Amino acid sequence: MEFNDLLMSRYATKKFDGKKIDEETLDKILEMIRFSPSALNVQPWKIKVVSDQETLDKLSSASMDQPQISSCSHLLVFCANPDMMGNAKKVVASMEEMGVPKENIEQFETVINTFIGMFNEEAAAVSEAQHNVFIAVTTALYAAKSVGVDSCPMQGFDPVSYTKILDIPAELVPTMIVPLGYPADEQMPKMRFSKEDIYF
Template sequence: MNKTFEEAMDFRHACKVFDETKKISDEDMNYILEAGRKSPSSFGMEPWKFLVITNEELKAKLRPACWNQVQVTSCSHLVLVLAAIDAVKPEFGIVERKFKRRAMPQEKLDFYLGLYADHLKETLSSDENVYSWTARQTYIAAGNMMTAAGIKGIDSCPIEGYEKEKVEEILGLDTTKYQLSVVLPFGYRINEQSSQEREKLEDIVEFIN
């Protein structure tokens, strides 16, 4: 039975121990991935790719490069969230194709392409700057996927503790196209684990009227 959004938020925590005997169904995994696919992004560029790994040998190979964290091998599905590099550069044509998904006259399309290139002139000036921009956006997709998983009673654990270049090398990534942003295991907790306590709302929210 699906949880409500609020129940999913209370349920979700950074799961440290997954039950290796339990596997996520294709239906539930697609539900999680759809939440990532439909996530918002700057200019609607959707600058991400999701590698879904269930191959146990590959997971074992990746684990040492992820600070030997057990979640990498004990999870049901290991999702590597990649940040796009070349795909957000106007000269590669993908930006124009994505703008064209919304029907508009050529004059308006040219305006948006010019606005995009001008607004992001500094951002697009180097792959390092591009990665900084696109990687931040992948966290929107990752957050939505973790909440979607929580709705299905599925656990997750976002991991930044990894050796980026080693993981990319193991995967054989062309880093001019995509670079690793988040390691995101999904599975089922091996036993009931208490959710992390959060700060009180009044301590982190200030209303300005």
């Protein structure tokens, strides 16, 4: 599908039909998400994949009872991982493994140290990680549509309850959720502000 077709046919699905996405299709979506861009490639996210119906039903009540949660096939819970230093160390280790020249790695380390210095405060690190999570969420929406799966980006949930129900490690911050599946609703006409209104 051309990107423009993906863009126009993807919509915030309000209800799914409960049919399960097969493993191969799900894997394709998860692989595409993994290749999302992030600042200095620190990939500050962890994504919990939930498909067990009992858990989805529990999460539904922590999501304002929005029907997407208990009717979806899989729910992706995008968590921000504000451990910038830990993430940066993993990037350096991966660069070494890939045989990136030492001087390039050293250059990267200089830049990354300045970058990390900007996020010494926990709140700043969380905010930075969350900005990156939004990019990964966007990838998820279009990746899913590209393999015939519908989705909805959602922030209408309680991160504290999610942390408890899913036993999410305390350092991670549930930021956005994306239910995936096959629709049981109809796409509404798209409303967007005009070009004149947006571009200046």
